[in-house]
Amino acid sequence: MVDGDETEGRTDRPRRADARRNQKTLLDAAAAVFVRSGVEAPVRDIAAEAGVGTATIYRHFPTRADLIVGVYRHQVEACAAAGPELLASSPTPYTALARWIDLFVDFLVTKHGLAGVLQSDNAGFETLHAYFLDRLVPVCTDLLDAAATAGEIRSDLSAYELMRGVGNLCIGAENDPRYDARRLVAVLVTGVRRTE
Amino acid sequence: MVDGDETEGRTDRPRRADARRNQKTLLDAAAAVFVRSGVEAPVRDIAAEAGVGTATIYRHFPTRADLIVGVYRHQVEACAAAGPELLASSPTPYTALARWIDLFVDFLVTKHGLAGVLQSDNAGFETLHAYFLDRLVPVCTDLLDAAATAGEIRSDLSAYELMRGVGNLCIGAENDPRYDARRLVAVLVTGVRRTE
DNA sequence: TTGCTAAACGGAACATCGTCCCGTATCGTC
DNA sequence: GACGATACGGGACGATGTTCCGTTTAGCAA
Numbered sequence: 323m324v325d326g327d328e329t330e331g332r333t334d335r336p337r338r339a340d341a342r343r344n345q346k347t348l349l350d351a352a353a354a355v356f357v358r359s360g361v362e363a364p365v366r367d368i369a370a371e372a373g374v375g376t377a378t379i380y381r382h383f384p385t386r387a388d389l390i391v392g393v394y395r396h397q398v399e400a401c402a403a404a405g406p407e408l409l410a411s412s413p414t415p416y417t418a419l420a421r422w423i424d425l426f427v428d429f430l431v432t433k434h435g436l437a438g439v440l441q442s443d444n445a446g447f448e449t450l451h452a453y454f455l456d457r458l459v460p461v462c463t464d465l466l467d468a469a470a471t472a473g474e475i476r477s478d479l480s481a482y483e484l485m486r487g488v489g490n491l492c493i494g495a496e497n498d499p500r501y502d503a504r505r506l507v508a509v510l511v512t513g514v515r516r517t518e
Numbered sequence: 519m520v521d522g523d524e525t526e527g528r529t530d531r532p533r534r535a536d537a538r539r540n541q542k543t544l545l546d547a548a549a550a551v552f553v554r555s556g557v558e559a560p561v562r563d564i565a566a567e568a569g570v571g572t573a574t575i576y577r578h579f580p581t582r583a584d585l586i587v588g589v590y591r592h593q594v595e596a597c598a599a600a601g602p603e604l605l606a607s608s609p610t611p612y613t614a615l616a617r618w619i620d621l622f623v624d625f626l627v628t629k630h631g632l633a634g635v636l637q638s639d640n641a642g643f644e645t646l647h648a649y650f651l652d653r654l655v656p657v658c659t660d661l662l663d664a665a666a667t668a669g670e671i672r673s674d675l676s677a678y679e680l681m682r683g684v685g686n687l688c689i690g691a692e693n694d695p696r697y698d699a700r701r702l703v704a705v706l707v708t709g710v711r712r713t714e
Numbered sequence: 715t716t717g718c719t720a721a722a723c724g725g726a727a728c729a730t731c732g733t734c735c736c737g738t739a740t741c742g743t744c
Numbered sequence: 745g746a747c748g749a750t751a752c753g754g755g756a757c758g759a760t761g762t763t764c765c766g767t768t769t770a771g772c773a774a
Contacts, residue, residue: 513709
């Protein structure tokens with residue numbers, strides 16, 4: 323697999339050196355602005371931070387989703403990789419599932435507004451939604467299946483639904499001291515446990 | 519309590535007859551547009567539907583939140599009123615809680631985008647958030663307290679958190695057949711049950 | 715080294731949307 | 745019927761996403 327090839331419709335490696343440099347600059351700038359102003363920061367702000375024109379952003383990242391994916395890809399991949407590891411190292415599959423979801427929640431709540439935009443019905447974010455799903459749902463499915471096989475959890479819940487639920491619970495968690503997304507997710511995860 | 523007086527900073531009854539008529543017209547138009555295009559429909563669309571200028575909307579409803587509250591007030595009030603009734607008519611407080619939450623979820627998932635906007639960190643929606651909270655959190659608190667007193671549920675969860683969690687789970691539920699908010703909420707509610 | 719071309723760039727231009735302003739029309743009263 | 749306060753409409757303004765187009769530049773070849 324060539325380096326520039328990412329997920330399906332993704333931006334590939336530009337031919338010219340300056341363009342490659344700019345792509346990196348943009349990712350760094352976007353990361354900085356995302357931390358400061360959230361993932362919905364104006365395109366102009368990101369362009370200014372990077373010291374480039376707005377069109378340059380659109381050339382490298384046709385949609386904001388592509389930019390977000392670019393910025394967070396490594397962490398998403400790490401999360402995906404953690405699934406099998408946890409399954410191997412945890413006492414029971416259910417424990418692995420719970421720990422993995424904790425990881426996912428930690429990731430989401432530290433990214434300003436990411437959970438919200440993940441669920442936004444705004445056009446142009448399907449790519450983002452799709453990337454997260456493609457990458458993480460299979461991992462979650464494995465964890466879920468293992469726990470179900472072990473008889474630890476109810477089996478009428480799909481990984482997709484669980485992940486959507488967890489993601490939704492993380493929305494708006496970063497700026498409300500009265501709302502602790504981690505606790506709510508813990509309650510949800512308790513709820514998937516087989517009750518008998 | 520006088521009719522025109524609503525929740526705190528709310529719009530009061532206009533003096534002139536045409537203005538009163540317009541207020542009603544606007545509520546009807548907004549309701550229609552909300553159904554068609556969701557609660558985030560452009561102000562201009564609502565104005566067009568009502569056959570008035572955009573300024574007229576702002577005069578009657580300074581923020582979009584005021585308009586949304588106006589449209590859904592009756593249903594929110596009904597939901598609030600249902601709390602004590604369910605508590606009286608249900609076999610156990612936990613059952614009442616579960617049923618009441620079902621009611622709330624039914625309300626949310628049938629209103630395009632309402633759950634999303636309820637949780638939007640967008641300025642101008644605090645009024646909406648506040649109205650829902652002021653009206654429903656006390657009701658939920660009573661149900662929660664009753665169930666906690668009966669020893670049916672864990673007691674480390676506030677009504678605020680629970681309602682936020684339920685609201686979040688309803689986000690984006692209307693246009694995704696793979697995601698059943700009701701089921702996820704049911705899982706969450708199962709999770710609050712005392713497990714032992 | 716120099717010259718050429720495609721790639722890449724920047725910023726202005728355009729579209730959309732929320733919000734506000736101001737000149738005009740209308741209601742309700744005297 | 746006239747007058748003043750109330751309400752109205754639509755255009756103006758600012759912010760933001762997106763696209764267009766004239767200009768610059770990297771990379772290659774002569």
